[in-house]
Amino acid sequence: MNLNLDDSFKVRVSIGSAIVLGLINGKIDAAPTTIYLLTYHDGKCTANCGFCPQARESQGKANMLSRVVWPAFPLKEVLNKIPQAVNSRKIHRICIQTLNYPNFFQEVKKIVKSILSRTKVPISVSCQPLNREMLKELSLLGVNRVSIALDAATKEIFEKVKGSAIQGPYRWEKHIEALLTAVEVFGRNNITTHLIVGLGETEKEMISRIQWCVDNGIYPAMFAFTPIRGTKLENMPQPSLDSYRRIQLAHFLITNKLSDYRKMVFNQKDEVVDFGASKAMLKEVIESGTPFLTSGCPSCNRPYYNEKPSGPIYNYPRPLTTKEIKEIANQILKSFRNEDE
Ligand code: SF4
Numbered sequence: 001m002n003l004n005l006d007d008s009f010k011v012r013v014s015i016g017s018a019i020v021l022g023l024i025n026g027k028i029d030a031a032p033t034t035i036y037l038l039t040y041h042d043g044k045c046t047a048n049c050g051f052c053p054q055a056r057e058s059q060g061k062a063n064m065l066s067r068v069v070w071p072a073f074p075l076k077e078v079l080n081k082i083p084q085a086v087n088s089r090k091i092h093r094i095c096i097q098t099l100n101y102p103n104f105f106q107e108v109k110k111i112v113k114s115i116l117s118r119t120k121v122p123i124s125v126s127c128q129p130l131n132r133e134m135l136k137e138l139s140l141l142g143v144n145r146v147s148i149a150l151d152a153a154t155k156e157i158f159e160k161v162k163g164s165a166i167q168g169p170y171r172w173e174k175h176i177e178a179l180l181t182a183v184e185v186f187g188r189n190n191i192t193t194h195l196i197v198g199l200g201e202t203e204k205e206m207i208s209r210i211q212w213c214v215d216n217g218i219y220p221a222m223f224a225f226t227p228i229r230g231t232k233l234e235n236m237p238q239p240s241l242d243s244y245r246r247i248q249l250a251h252f253l254i255t256n257k258l259s260d261y262r263k264m265v266f267n268q269k270d271e272v273v274d275f276g277a278s279k280a281m282l283k284e285v286i287e288s289g290t291p292f293l294t295s296g297c298p299s300c301n302r303p304y305y306n307e308k309p310s311g312p313i314y315n316y317p318r319p320l321t322t323k324e325i326k327e328i329a330n331q332i333l334k335s336f337r338n339e340d341e
Contacts, residue, residue, distance in 0.1 A: 005076040011111060012038035012063065012070035013078060016303050020090055021081040023073055030303040030317040034093040034124075035082065038070050039107050045099040047128065047169055049151070049162040050232035051196065051225060054099055057167075059230035065097065066305050067226050075111065083119040091121070092299035093144075098127040100169070105134060112141050124192065124297045128170070129178030135185040145297050146182050147221070149194035150175055153201040153209040161199055166232065179218055188217030192297050197247055198225030198239030202270035207250045211261035214254055221296035222251055224306040224314035241312050242335045245292065245328055246272050252291030253277055286329050289320035 014036035019026040021035065044062075045054045053060025063070050085091045096111055098104050104127075112123055122144035129148055130138070138146060152158035155172040162168045182191045193213060197206055213220040224244055227234050253259035253275055263276025275282060285291060294301045294315040303309075303317035316324070 007074040009075045010040040010072045011075045015069045033299045038097045041101045047100045086121045093122045095124045147192035151196045153206045183217045192219045196223045204266045204270035226306045248291045289325045
């Protein structure tokens with residue numbers, strides 16, 4: 001593969017990543033600790049996910065992913081900036097997100113090779129389902145983790161937001177198969193998936209999916225649904241913060257093997273009312289603040305991917321303040337008190 005890059009080979013960079021790399025000037029109150037890149041494509045993605053501004057039928061802006069702006073740069077300009085950011089320990093990972101278009105895989109490989117020929121840094125590739133040969137190629141190139149986003153907690157919701165019901169190319173079974181194959185190729189716990197809270201699932205369905213992921217060696221990265229103008233789901237609300245906090249707590253307990261979905265208790269609305277852990281353990285875990293940080297590949301903090309910096313914050317991209325932890329503890333306790341009444 002010819003790695004000579006001319007200016008026409010572009011890549012999109014999340015605005016926060018571009019500031020950290022020094023590609024543009026700007027102020028950010030929480031710097032990304034992972035550099036987020038998106039393959040550049042002159043046109044829309046061939047997929048049609050209802051929440052995504054890049055979707056085939058979306059009227060959303062081409063330079064957006066979730067609520068974040070991703071300006072385009074010649075790849076070689078970006079490559080010149082990466083080694084210094086890695087050596088200064090400003091960043092600890094690079095995440096390459098892909099759109100779905102004919103030549104995407106060739107371009108992903110070129111980006112991976114170009115980066116690793118300049119510096120040693122863990123790379124995540126966040127992509128559509130790939131077959132075993134393609135997964136092996138990425139592993140041989142030195143890719144550290146692959147993420148194949150399920151996004152939905154159930155097959156029904158999947159088909160509605162990114163599958164057959166929305167004329168999207170994806171099928172639940174194919175996604176599941178690709179995830180399990182990726183675990184075989186990369187090994188347990190080296191594979192990530194994305195789960196979006198607030199697409200119509202119950203807490204029970206989401207927590208059960210989180211458990212399924214962990215049982216199968218897949219790390220579930222949690223996202224809060226974010227309505228984006230011009231997308232099919234632009235009028236849907238964000239999930240309630242109470243519910244999101246309970247799901248974050250369940251996620252932390254399950255991914256850290258401190259509890260298990262099968263030990264948890266749900267009320268008639270399928271909300272979690274018992275986490276299958278002692279009150280002392282819950283108090284300690286909540287007061288650490290850690291469950292409410294962004295979850296994802298190591299060093300993935302995705303600042304303000306699902307919220308404005310002014311809040312309310314779903315995924316904290318930096319350690320929480322004591323005041324924030326107190327507020328969350330009260331929120332969770334209040335939701336339990338409401339449950340007891
Ligand atoms: S969890 Fe973060 S680093 Fe990993 S694939 Fe997703 S966005 Fe990228």
